[in-house]
Amino acid sequence: MNFSELNLRQEILKSITKKGYLEPTPIQAQAIPAVLSGRDVMAAAQTGTGKTAGFTLPILEKLSYGTLARENQVRALILTPTRELAAQVHDNIRQYGDNLQLRSGVVFGGVKINPQMKALRGGVDILVATPGRLLDLYSQNTVRFKFLEILVLDEADRMLDMGFIHDIKKILKLLPTKRQNLLFSATFSVDIRNLAKGLIHNPIEISVTPRNTTVEAVNHFLYPVDKNQKTAILIKLIKDLNWEQALVFSRTKHGANKITKQLIAKGISAIAIHGNKSQGARTRALTNFKSGEIRILVATDIAARGIDIEKLPQVVNYDLPQVPEDYIHRIGRTGRAGESGEAISFVSYDEFDLLKNIERLLKQLIERKEIEGFVPTTALPQSKLDTRPFKPKKIKTSRPKNKHQNQKSFKKKTNRYNTRVKKPAKSI
Ligand code: AMP
Numbered sequence: 001m002n003f004s005e006l007n008l009r010q011e012i013l014k015s016i017t018k019k020g021y022l023e024p025t026p027i028q029a030q031a032i033p034a035v036l037s038g039r040d041v042m043a044a045a046q047t048g049t050g051k052t053a054g055f056t057l058p059i060l061e062k063l064s065y066g067t068l069a070r071e072n073q074v075r076a077l078i079l080t081p082t083r084e085l086a087a088q089v090h091d092n093i094r095q096y097g098d099n100l101q102l103r104s105g106v107v108f109g110g111v112k113i114n115p116q117m118k119a120l121r122g123g124v125d126i127l128v129a130t131p132g133r134l135l136d137l138y139s140q141n142t143v144r145f146k147f148l149e150i151l152v153l154d155e156a157d158r159m160l161d162m163g164f165i166h167d168i169k170k171i172l173k174l175l176p177t178k179r180q181n182l183l184f185s186a187t188f189s190v191d192i193r194n195l196a197k198g199l200i201h202n203p204i205e206i207s208v209t210p211r212n213t214t215v216e217a218v219n220h221f222l223y224p225v226d227k228n229q230k231t232a233i234l235i236k237l238i239k240d241l242n243w244e245q246a247l248v249f250s251r252t253k254h255g256a257n258k259i260t261k262q263l264i265a266k267g268i269s270a271i272a273i274h275g276n277k278s279q280g281a282r283t284r285a286l287t288n289f290k291s292g293e294i295r296i297l298v299a300t301d302i303a304a305r306g307i308d309i310e311k312l313p314q315v316v317n318y319d320l321p322q323v324p325e326d327y328i329h330r331i332g333r334t335g336r337a338g339e340s341g342e343a344i345s346f347v348s349y350d351e352f353d354l355l356k357n358i359e360r361l362l363k364q365l366i367e368r369k370e371i372e373g374f375v376p377t378t379a380l381p382q383s384k385l386d387t388r389p390f391k392p393k394k395i396k397t398s399r400p401k402n403k404h405q406n407q408k409s410f411k412k413k414t415n416r417y418n419t420r421v422k423k424p425a426k427s428i
Helices: 010-019 026-036 051-063 083-096 114-121 131-139 156-161 165-174 190-197 211-217 227-240 253-265 279-290 324-331 349-362 403-408
Strands: 041-044 074-079 104-107 124-129 150-153 180-185 204-207 219-224 246-249 270-273 296-299 314-317 342-347 411-414 419-422
Touching: 010 051, 010 083, 026 041, 026 051, 026 204, 041 051, 051 074, 051 083, 051 124, 051 150, 051 180, 074 131, 074 165, 083 104, 083 124, 083 279, 104 114, 104 131, 114 124, 114 131, 124 131, 131 165, 156 165, 156 180, 156 190, 180 190, 227 253, 227 342, 253 270, 253 296, 270 279, 279 296, 314 324, 324 342, 324 349, 342 349
Parallel strands: 041 180, 041 204, 074 124, 074 150, 104 124, 150 180, 219 342, 246 296, 246 314, 270 296, 314 342
Antiparallel strands: 411 419
């Protein structure tokens, strides 16, 4: 298929050509006509599939025909879970909408609110926002939705994971009931379906990334290793195999900082990206990594989620993720858009239960390899595939009693296989 068959106007096609895209990705081929049709859309698509253009291109097309946004008003609202994703989606809108008269804006927390208030004053046709900051701006009368035509929830599963459900529900109440709703999510869990019930009407459903496709496309394996040998093995791999660049996942912010320091001490340029870093520091880290100046980016799951890095040859799970689904999100960062890549996990004895859950979710055992000199003293037990179906996890959605409690409370999430306690998103 060709982009010119998708009923997009010349101005948009010109920008696509400038980006160097030759043909629509499968999600784009399906989502663009679906959004243009005016129907609600539910799409299962992960980062890396081209989903952003899948909704931004038809939104630009549709909005380019109507009346431009009036003061403080928004015509299309795109909600994203993280600041990084918000900034990226907005970048895409700017690039794709380069030849149009539409105005766009992006708002997220962690930076001053005043410039955002100013930017919204004249109205924007498309606003990309994280939920918390959007509500702050609304309460200050700087944004209004009277003429809202389209709502997008991008990475809806992650928004629920990060505890945004109450903010999302509050936002929904502020919007006109007659609007087009687009819901993009990596997975369609029970929680997502519940959210969709009250939101989406008679949708066109699109699924281009069945869960295991990503896994099959990626060459992934693990090294059983003692915990205290993980940094040494990482350094050995980077040096011996002369890795150009790698994204290394650490379970904790503290761990990410420590790994980064140890790499730098061995002369390997590295930088950590996590929630304790300021927005400026995160953006700088990402820019330096993208430009190739930095060789290793060490990230926590949430900080890494949605960051747009092309052609990532190596992904390393320094620690296995606590939530098995995150394994798929992580290794999906390699081998993107047709490029081949490699995802390597370092698994120590105490992570065996996590490994079992991941293998159960994948419905396959992960290949094990060994490196001479790094055979663990405490052996990693042999796994046996658990074929019981994996029940989708439930998120507690009890409404907090007051705003203060909402900000301070910790959300507890449980499922049959693991229990974790996670801070709400805004602090991450
Ligand atoms: P996304 O899944 O939206 O995060 O996009 C992943 C990457 O694919 C981004 O770097 C896009 O610039 C790129 N991309 C999106 N659409 C296309 C396309 N049709 N052809 C080639 N690359 C694309």
